[in-house]
Amino acid sequence: MTDPRFAEIESHRPYLLRYALAQLRDRQLAEEAVQEALVAALESIASFGGKSSLRTWLTSILRFKVIDLQRRAVAERMQQPLDEGADGGDEAWLDELFDASGHWRESPQAWSNPEAALEQRRFWEAFERCLDRVPGTGGRVFFRREIAGEDTEAICKAEGITASNCWVILHRARLALRACLEKSWFGREAAREG
Amino acid sequence: MKDDEPDCRAASKLLSVAYERRLSADELAALQRHLDGCLMCRNFDSQLRFLHDVSQRYRIKD
Numbered sequence: 274m275t276d277p278r279f280a281e282i283e284s285h286r287p288y289l290l291r292y293a294l295a296q297l298r299d300r301q302l303a304e305e306a307v308q309e310a311l312v313a314a315l316e317s318i319a320s321f322g323g324k325s326s327l328r329t330w331l332t333s334i335l336r337f338k339v340i341d342l343q344r345r346a347v348a349e350r351m352q353q354p355l356d357e358g359a360d361g362g363d364e365a366w367l368d369e370l371f372d373a374s375g376h377w378r379e380s381p382q383a384w385s386n387p388e389a390a391l392e393q394r395r396f397w398e399a400f401e402r403c404l405d406r407v408p409g410t411g412g413r414v415f416f417r418r419e420i421a422g423e424d425t426e427a428i429c430k431a432e433g434i435t436a437s438n439c440w441v442i443l444h445r446a447r448l449a450l451r452a453c454l455e456k457s458w459f460g461r462e463a464a465r466e467g
Numbered sequence: 468m469k470d471d472e473p474d475c476r477a478a479s480k481l482l483s484v485a486y487e488r489r490l491s492a493d494e495l496a497a498l499q500r501h502l503d504g505c506l507m508c509r510n511f512d513s514q515l516r517f518l519h520d521v522s523q524r525y526r527i528k529d
Contacts, residue, residue, distance in 0.1 A: 328527070367476055375474025381510040387517045391524065400521060418487075419522035425487050436487075444483035451514050 278327070282314055285331050292332060295404065295416030296339045306342060310335035332421060343431060364441060370448060381451070384459040396458060403453035410434075411446035418443060472500050478508045482515055 286307060293303035313334050314321075321330055372378055390396040407415055414432065417423045429439040471493075473481060478501045481494055490498065502509055 326527075371474075371476040375476040377475050377507050380507040381514060383510050384514060384517070391521070397525070397528070400525065415522075419519060420526050422523070422526060440484045440487050441480075443487065444480055447483050447515060447518060448479070450518055451511070454518075455514075 278318055278321075279315060281327060282311060282318070282331065285328050286311065288328065289331060289335050291401070291404075292335060292416060292421060293339055295420075296413050297342060298409070298413065302342055306335060306338040310338050313338075336421075336423075340431060366445065382455070382460075384455070387459070390458065399454065399458045403450050403457060406453055407446045407449045411442050411449065414439060414442050415446035415450070472497055474501075475505060475508055478502070478505070479511055482508070482512050486515070486519065 289307045289310065290303055293306045294300060297303045297306065310331065314331055321327070325333075370378060404412065404416065406412075410432065414428055417428050418425060425436065425439055425443075429436050432439070434442070478498055481490060481498045484490070502512065
């Protein structure tokens with residue numbers, strides 16, 4: 274008889290695909306990783322004791338599949354000179370957001386009733402679009418840290434970067450996500466479109 | 468602004484880093500002094516909290 278948890282496992286595929294996409298930035302590789310993770314989960318579902326949520330358990334299986342693929346990418350990156358700008362060592366990108374005296378070029382405005390947005394499906398769609406737009410390493414690290422809730426130290430180790438670089442990358446990702454949501458959901462432009 | 472008070476650029480970074488490590492007493496005091504006088508960074512602080520909350524909800528939502 275089919276285990277009723279099979280359908281439940283399958284229902285987590287969209288989240289798992291988003292996790293893998295955020296890490297790998299390659300749909301084909303992400304789908305491959307998710308498929309392998311789901312097969313592995315189905316094969317070992319008897320060992321799932323329910324100590325964590327099913328999503329957490331599935332994500333931990335997927336993480337190993339993703340790590341295998343990332344390890345290869347890190348090894349390739351180690352062969353090349355480190356691009357400090359892309360990995361957060363260079364903070365010159367902040368000049369776009371702050372003037373020479375360190376003040377915001379464009380002041381963050383108070384968001385109107387943000388809690389209400391959580392009840393709207395369109396907000397979550399906008400959030401996903403903004404997540405997709407956080408560039409490169411930032412998108413990958415942000416997803417692992419803030420959404421999957423992984424430990425910063427483990428993320429740094431997997432990415433082959435220092436803790437301080439990791440913090441800068443996360444800061445940059447948060448600024449990018451904030452700016453995207455302000456523009457697409459909370460800002461004046463969104464109000465005009467709405 | 469006092470010499471040891473961070474500007475908006477440094478304050479925003481401290482607000483973000485606070486999600487990754489415990490800020491020192493000096494960092495916290497300097498940050499608080501800045502926030503007391505800067506509405507823009509208080510807005511940014513609220514928005515970071517919202518992003519953190521949204522990300523956690525996204526993890527568990529169907």
